[in-house]
Amino acid sequence: MSTTTPRSAAPDHESPEAAARRLRRAKKAALAAFLGGALEYYDFFLYATAASLIFGKLFFPSTDSTVAQLSSFATLGVAYVARPFGAIVFGHLGDRIGRKNTMVLTLVLMGASTFLIGLLPTYAQVGALAPTLLVVLRLLQGLSAGAETAGASSLTMEESPVGRRGFFPSFTISGISAGIVIASLAFLPVASMNEADRLSWGWRVPFWASVLVLAVAFVVRRALEEPEVFEDKAQHNDLVKLPLTEMFRTHPIQFLQVAAMSFETVTNTFMQSFGLAYAVSVGVPTRTMLWVSVVGNLCAVATQPLFARLSDRVGRKPVFIAGVLGSAVMIFLYFRSISTGNLPVIFVTSTLITAGTYAMSNGIYPAWFPELFNVRVRYTGVAIALQVGILCAGFTPLLGTALVGSDKSHWLPAAWIVAGSSLIAVIGALTARETHATPLAELGNPVHHPAAGASERESVLTR
Incomplete structure (x- = not known):
């Protein structure tokens, strides 16, 4: 890893026309990232909500409700197993054929998988085939999600004006929060139905509705251009053939750092799945917890860009660390409030x-993680490293359910899982x-190109 001190982020002087053009491209990329994130995580967390409330009864019938819930959460985790493979495949494509086309592909894969989940027969109708098909479609969701955030973050960061590289990529995460809001709102009418209608057809409607978001996001994303920094490398035949191996050769430390920092995602995954199921099990109404999610994520849509803008001024590191440590403390208050059924405190803590x-840590990583990698291996590096923590996050609801079991007053193990994950992210x-003041062309370590001379190869190996 380079130990040189970053120079000022002041760019080569741009004409007013060039600066205005860059700003337009950044806004367009941020909009596409927002809509793509909204679709991807509407779909992804719609499944998490259904896994918490529906799928255990329809696809994994059991006389023991805890066993059924464990089986349902296991399918939630299956997608997280698929995500690293999606990161490898689509990360390679993103660094070889471009960010834009790869992002369109991941978008369509997610939308189609989600729609088909809404068409699945249940265990009562086709037996073991039902959970098998559910797992297959969840795997496809995982493949798509494995590269979506990395692609959107990389493209938007590369298009952003100097001094605002934190702000514009943060709309990727605001889109994710919006997707969670939409998914929660979509389930509110379902939660109001009588159980017979909810289990027979009501749960399917939100999955079918994902087609509407897909159509809008597809149109916007198709209109994107490749970032200039990537186009320049492509035009000069300056891309690497195997981004995965080159990334591990030139950026092993950055990979480990991003992998560790990605454990900050455990907080949200735990709250959205285990937190919901736990709250319902202790008597908090489902509709109440869905509204808790709506309020928190709706506010996060606005606060994440503000924290990202702050990181453009004071640096990525202090804002990220403060947020992760804050979540590690607050999670204890959150589960305590749920265990006591204190609704106002649940809303406030959540x-x-x-x-x-x-939001402090989550709104910053779409800029910081890509900034740690060279443009030639950026998509691959961010996609794969990010999935390490997210893979672990996917199974934390299963672990929390197993540790808490039937003793609903025994919530401390769940909180400690989040706190321990936060500690890994802080390390x-x-x-x-610190990259907020580093010029775009100097981000990451040097990456060897086959045409490079001996001096460049030596520089890469010794840096």
């Missing part, structure tokens, strides 16, 4: 985490390079 502490952040 919102303070989702739109406060978690990664403390060792990572």
Whole structure:
């Protein structure tokens, strides 16, 4: 890892016309990232909500409700297993054929998988085939999600004006929060139905509705252009053939740092799945918890860009670390409030985490993680490293359910899972390079190109 001190982010002087053009491209990329994130995580967290409330009864019938819930959460985790493979495949494509086309492909894959989940027969209708098909479609969702955020973040960061590289990529995460809001709102009418209608057809409607978001996001994303920094490399035949191997050769430390920092995502995954199921099990109404999610994530849509803008001024590291440590503390208050059934405190603590502490770290990583990698391996590096923590996050609801079991007053193990994950993220952040003031062309370590001379190869190996 380079130990040189970043120079000022002041760019080569641009004409007013060039600056205006760059700003337009950044806004367009941010909009596409927002809509893509909204679709991807509407679909992804729609499944998490259904896994918490529906799928255990329809696809994994059992006389023991805890066993059924464990089986349902296991399918939730299956997608997280698929995500690293999606990161490898689509990361390679993103660094070889471009960000835009790869992002369109991941978008369509997610939308189609989600729609088909809404058409699945249940266990009562086709037996073991039903959960098998559910797992297959969840795997396809995981493949898509494995590269969506990395692609949108990389493209938007590369298009952003100097001094605002944190702000514009943060709309990727605001889109994710919006997707969670939409998914929660879509399930509110379902939660109001009588159980017979909810289990027979009501749960399917939100999955079918994903087609509407897909159509809008597809149109916007198709209109994108490739970032100039990537186009320049492509035009000069300056891309690497195997981004995965080149990334591990030239950026092993950055990979480990981002992998560790990605454990900050455990907080949100735990709250959206285990937190919902746990709250319902202790008597908090389903509709109430869905509204808790709506309020927190709706506020986060606005606060994440603000925290990202702050990181453009004071640096990525202090804002990220403050947010992760804050979430590690607040999660204890969150589960305590659920265990006591105190609804006002549940709303307050959830919102303070989702739109406060978690938004501080979550709104920054779409800029910081890509900034740690060279443009030639950026998509691959971010996609794969990010999935390490997210893979672990996917199974934390299963672990929390197993540890808490039937004793609903025994919530401390769940909180400690989040706190421990936060500690891992802090360690990664403390060792990572501060990049908010580093010029775009100097981000990451040098990456060898086959045409490079011996001096460049020596520089790459010794840096």
